Amino acid sequence: MATRKKATRKKISSSDVAAKPPASQDDNPTTDSVCLAPKFWKVILTACAVTVLLEILMQFHALGSAHRHPHFQFEEGNPMSDSVLAAFSNWFGFYGIYGILACVGSVLLAKGLSVFLKAREDYYDGTP
Amino acid sequence: MELLNNIPPALILIIGAFALLALPATARKIGAISLAAIGFFAIHQLDDNAQVKTEFLGHTLDLLRVDSTSKAFGYIFTLSAFGAFIFSWAERCRLQNTAALVYIGSALGVVFAGDMISWYLFWELMAVSSTFLVLARNTKASRLAAQRYILVHLAGGLILLTGILLTINSTGLTAFTQENISQNTTAKWFILIGILINAAAVPFSSWLPDAYPESTVFGGIILSAYTTKTAVYTLVRGFPGEEILIPIGCIMAIYGIIYALLENDMRRILAYSIVNQIGFMVCGVGVGTQLAIAGVVAHAFCHIIYKALLWMSIGAVLHRTGKSKCTELGGLYKSMPITMMMAIIGALSISAVPLTCGFVSKTLITAATEQQHYLWAWYALEVASAGVFVYACIPFYTFFNVDRGLRPKEAPRAMITGMALMAFLCIYIGLNPGHLYGILPHGEVLTEKASFYYTYIKHFDKVVTVLQMLLFSALMFFLLLPLLKRTPTISIDFDWFYRKGAKLFYCAMDKAFNNLNKAAERLVIKTFLPALTQFVIVAPATLTVILLRPVWRESLDADEKSIKKREQELIAKFSSGTFPVAYSAIFVLIFIGLLVLIGRATG
Known part of the structure; x- marks a missing residue:
């Protein structure tokens, strides 16, 4: 029941932070600095490593083949067959890389947009 | 039980809502909870041939169209109402209970409506009754927000009405079916825009994060479930396979992520997460295959559960501390540990972590886009699935992060009961996908998938890859957190144009x-x-x-x-x-x- 183990690990990662008091108590509670327990980083890095390890095992069909997208694979008459993106989705480690790209991309986009989109809380005062 | 077979569930709730007004406080609360339960059983025992027809202005109103789609929506509508009414035991507001019951009743009315006239009537009743849930907060901000909310919905309702009238004029039929709607192209567009306004599709999305966070604790839970999901239901009925919905859905999904990263108010972040999740459903309707439609209904079902759970947990925090902003909350894990557990289950479910209900429903939609070779849509939805980890910041900012010296009591027992019910459903459906798949439309395409073994053991690879994406995304998210300092600001949305x-x-x-x-x-x-x-x-x-x-x-x-x-x-x-x-x-x-x-x- 590797699945169960995996899931409990995931949940532990959240409750671990709960068990730990914040690493540094901020003296000024109005500033917004982020506090994460060192243990949290250990847990999340281990979990990431475990998923990569499991995927490597799957490459050797130790746990069944890795989840891939047959519909994006090369085959006659498949409209996706010549697309690099379609091929990319079938690479090893695609999900990890894509997770990183998606997260960094959206954070940077949000950061860029924040210049234009963030406004003071009284911005709409006096409007209907 | 043949007794309730010929009564539209909508009427049970709406008539019950007004009857409750006369009762004293405790009886009213029990009444509201039992009305939700009666509604659930009434829907459960409806059989497919049940019909209620009345005459209205020379047209026949078909108040009861029963099939697996309407029943699935009916189940979840009454179920989440049941949980929300239990949760709100401590809140005292006569108006609010009635408004909520009328709202839920009219949402059920839309779901079981077989013709466009009764659809429209219930649709407008929904807009009006939900406005009272925003008004119930009774602050200046909520009054103004309610005013904008009703104006947007009335405008949307009029656009929908135009479409409906054009359709009836050109075909002479009032039936609420895809064939009838697609007869007249102009009418179809009017109807589609009318629905998309309620579905909070970009660029008509801003009413949702504008109004919902201004509602009361209870109002937020109720509001989060019905308006947008009835819109999804009407899309499922009228527009399956409408390809324009695919890009709209993808934009919504990503838009919800970006704005959640910018916002400071928790309840506003939750509002944007609704847009994000509705994006998945709208995209699924656009794909329109049997698998996609089953996925959309499944996702709507699960979404209502975990979204209610998240609104409840943040609502409990708001109830105890009076605060809902990232920059004002933090370090509550010691004072409110149960609420924290509930919020984490909700956040895991919305992130579609395996063993939660989000996993068994969201994957159906992404699988459907893959199956139909919508490569770009698939990539966009995967971005939204990876980025959905931003909603993990909800428990993070509330219960961990900086300790702001808040030491509230744990949430009241009624609130915990309501949350526990929703959290149980999140996990239960995650573990037993078959029970959900069994009530879906086109359930036959899912019979193979409907077991724990198939979902988690046979397709363990899927579990690994989903976890891998989420974990790497989460890792990056926490690494980049200093870049995204929450600031006491609001973010400008499309409502800028009308405000x-x-x-x-x-x-x-x-x-x-x-x-x-x-x-x-x-x-x-x-x-x-x-x-x-x-x-x-x-x-x-x-x-x-x-x-x-x-x-x-x-x-x-x-x-x-x-x-x-x-x-x-x-x-x-x-x-x-x-x-x-x-x-x-x-x-x-x-x-x-x-x-x-x-x-x-x-x-």
Whole structure:
């Protein structure tokens, strides 16, 4: 029941932070600095490593083949067959890389947009 | 139980809502909870042939169309209402319970409506009753938000009505089916836009994060479930396979992520997460295959559960601390550990972590896009699935992060019971996907997938890859957190156009019409009218002078001085309107003479 183990690990990662008091108590509670327990980083890095390890095992069909997208694979008459993106989705480690790209991309986009989109809380005062 | 077979569930709740008004507080609360339960059983025992038809303005209203789609939505609507009413035991508001029951009842009305007229009537009733849930907070901000909310929905309702009337006009049929709607292209677009406004599709999305966070704790939970999901239901009914919905859905999903990263208010972040999740459903409707439609209904079902759970947990925090902002909350894990567990289960479910209900429903939609070779849509949805980890910041900012010295009590027992029910459903459905898949439309395509073994053991690879994506995304998210400091700000959304636009419009109208008024006054009152008066006085005087000058010149001794004097006297007489009687007599004689001459000439 590797699945169960995996899931409990995931949940532990959240409750671990709960068990730990914040690493540094901020003296000024109005500033917004982020506090994460060192243990949290250990847990999340281990979990990431475990998923990569499991995927490597799957490459050797130790746990069944890795989840891939047959519909994006090369085959006659498949409209996706010549697309690099379609091929990319079938690479090893695609999900990890894509997770990183998606997260960094959206954070940077949000950061860029924040210049234009963030406004003071009284911005709409006096409007209907 | 044949008893309830011929009663539309909508009517049970709506009539019950008004009956409750008469009861004392405790009985009213029990009544509301039991009405939700009765609604659930009424829907459960409806069979597919049940029909209720009435006549209305020469059209037949079909109040009961029962199939697996409407039943699935009916189940979850009543189930989440049941949880929400238990949760709200501690809140006292007579109006709110009734408004919520009417709202839920009318949402059920839309879901079971078989024709477009009853659909529209319930649709508008939903808009009106939900406005009271925003108003119930009773702050200035909520009153203004409610005002904007109802205006947007009335506008959307009118667009929908236009479409419905055009359809009925061109086909003569009121049936609420895809064939009937797609008969007339113009009508179809009107209907689609009307629905998309309620579905909070970009760019009509801003009403949702504008109004929902201003509602009460209970109002937020109720509001989060119905308006957008009935819109998804109507899309499933009227527009499966409508390809334009795919890009719209993808944009919504990503838009929800980006704005959640910018926002500071937890409840606003939750509101944006609704847009994100509805994006998945809208995209699924656009794909339109059997798998996609089953996925959409499944996702709507699960989404209501975990979204209610998240709104409940943040609502419990708001109830205890009076705060809902990232920059004001933090470190509550010790004071509110149970609420924290519930919030984490909700956040894991919305992130579609394996063993939660989000996993068994969201994967159906992404699988459907893959199956139909919508590569770009698939990539966009995967971005949204990876980025959905931003909603993990909800428990993170509330319960961990910086300790702000808040030491509230744990949430009241009723709230915990409500949350526990939802959290149980999250995990239960995650572990037993078959029970959910069994009530879906096109459930037959899912019979193979409907087991724990298939989902988690046979497709363990899927579990690994999903976890890998989420974990790497989460890792990056926490690494980049310092980059995204929450600031006490709001983020500008599409509502800028009508909020600032309304002010601009007001200013423009003010400038335009007041200046027009001023110019008109200057021109007409100050210039034209005096000139006209002057003309009326001077013209006859001048004429008379011109006529009399030769007479004077002949009769008097041609003295320029005396002629001038006479002229001035005459003009003075004209301007004051005072003539000696003799003059008047002469003028009268002249006029009579003229009349006689004219009479002769024409006679």
